[in-house]
Amino acid sequence: DAMVIQNPRYQVTQFGKPVTLSCSQTLNHNVMYWYQQKSSQAPKLLFHYYDKDFNNEADTPDNFQSRRPNTSFCFLDIRSPGLGDAAMYLCATSRVAGDSPLHFGNGTRLTVT
Amino acid sequence: AQSVTQLGSHVSVSEGALVLLRCNYSSSVPPYLFWYVQYPNQGLQLLLKYTSAATLVKGINGFEAEFKKSETSFHLTKPSAHMSDAAEYFCAVSSTGTASKLTFGTGTRLQVTL
Numbered sequence: 001d002a003m004v005i006q007n008p009r010y011q012v013t014q015f016g017k018p019v020t021l022s023c024s025q026t027l028n029h030n031v032m033y034w035y036q037q038k039s040s041q042a043p044k045l046l047f048h049y050y051d052k053d054f055n056n057e058a059d060t061p062d063n064f065q066s067r068r069p070n071t072s073f074c075f076l077d078i079r080s081p082g083l084g085d086a087a088m089y090l091c092a093t094s095r096v097a098g099d100s101p102l103h104f105g106n107g108t109r110l111t112v113t
Numbered sequence: 114a115q116s117v118t119q120l121g122s123h124v125s126v127s128e129g130a131l132v133l134l135r136c137n138y139s140s141s142v143p144p145y146l147f148w149y150v151q152y153p154n155q156g157l158q159l160l161l162k163y164t165s166a167a168t169l170v171k172g173i174n175g176f177e178a179e180f181k182k183s184e185t186s187f188h189l190t191k192p193s194a195h196m197s198d199a200a201e202y203f204c205a206v207s208s209t210g211t212a213s214k215l216t217f218g219t220g221t222r223l224q225v226t227l
Binding site: 004006031040041042043045048088090092094097098099100101102103104105106107109 | 145147149154155156157158159162164203207208213214215217218219220
């Protein structure tokens with residue numbers, strides 16, 4: 001089945017220690033997204049890629065970076081995680097067009113100690 | 114700017130009862146509207162979407178939603194709740210463009226009791 005896969009499901013990192021979360025897709029979608037979801041809150045868009053074009057949300061902290069080396073893979077890099085960055089990180093994909101639904105992975109739950 | 118408001122952060126229904134989860138939207142252009150469901154420690158799964166075709170949209174798991182422009186609403190309903198429907202439900206709005214930049218509501222947690 002075509003899907004969006006996130007690894008790892010659970011990630012523990014130390015305060016200030018860089019961490020990378022990964023996402024892969026077999027849907028061949030042009031657009032890939034990273035959302036941050038804190039406990040009992042709505043997902044918040046951090047950035048998205050339209051093919052190789054990177055689109056950052058205005059309020060996404062500089063601490064968050066992303067890479068998309070090819071169509072299938074996308075990475076979220078947190079350069080210096082703080083306690084406030086503990087959250088579920090959701091990767092999603094879609095076709096091009098505003099009415100295309102997003103297909104989500106199961107997320108990576110990040111704990112910062 | 115676009116936004117959605119979900120009324121009621123928690124809704125509790127008995128098994129077999131009607132489920133009604135409310136969502137109102139605000140958009141300066143004709144919106145695309147979605148309902149997603151999220152089970153604990155999982156990603157979001159699409160229930161249904163409205164993209165300006167039929168105003169009554171049927172989705173998976175017996176859910177449906179009706180787009181009412183006059184009321185700027187897109188409420189989610191299911192005639193008979195099942196225990197497996199217990200989850201978090203998110204309404205979301207998107208607009209025309211090359212990417213579905215969804216804006217989510219704050220979510221409604223549905224509890225189903227015996």
